Amino acid sequence: MSAPHRERLRTIAGYFLAHKHLHGAGSFDINDHQRMLIAVQACVPLLMLGERALRGWSDVIVYPGRFKVRRQRHLAGGVITESDDVLIGEAWERGPLILSWADIEHDLAHPWDGYNVVVHEMAHKLDMLDGGTDGVPLLPRQVSRKRWIETFQHAYDRLATLVRAGQPTHIDPYAAENPQEFFAVVSELHFSAPHRLRQHEPGVAELLHGYYGPSPAPL
């Protein structure tokens, strides 16, 4: 990162640590070094957006590893099914950010592999700022909302078509779940494998560059 960006990151991460309550889940304890590592990664996407993008929630809950959540699904005819999902991260609207420490450590050891759980969940948090998640966050004036929707929709459709056909993809097939997951997954690519995104979805890469600013990844 450039010196001004590093300085800005330090300021926003300081704000994050002062305003968010970062704690372990249950008997799992985290120390200040772990808090700092989480805060810095959470704030890398905020260099253009600033501290204001952190409004509306306060807790970061850290599990030692992957965690299970019980999900209820409401089906037609009043049928409710329950299942356990195993997650590495989760973001609740106006609620906590929940993370697996083992997966954060993996990301720190492999920063340029295209994955980053903290960035992924922060992208969901940014998506939620305008109420509801749809893969279209509140955009700064210099980024056209119309162009964003068209470009992301086309890229999402291309990926979903490949996934349905069982074809290999350059973007994690999980992104084809829905437009909000697509936004979170391509955000991970912007920060940890931007060349791959630029090569395969240049329009999306350019919009994310306008939204997040330059990627810290080496060229």
Ligand SMILES: [Zn+2]
């Ligand atoms: Zn997600």
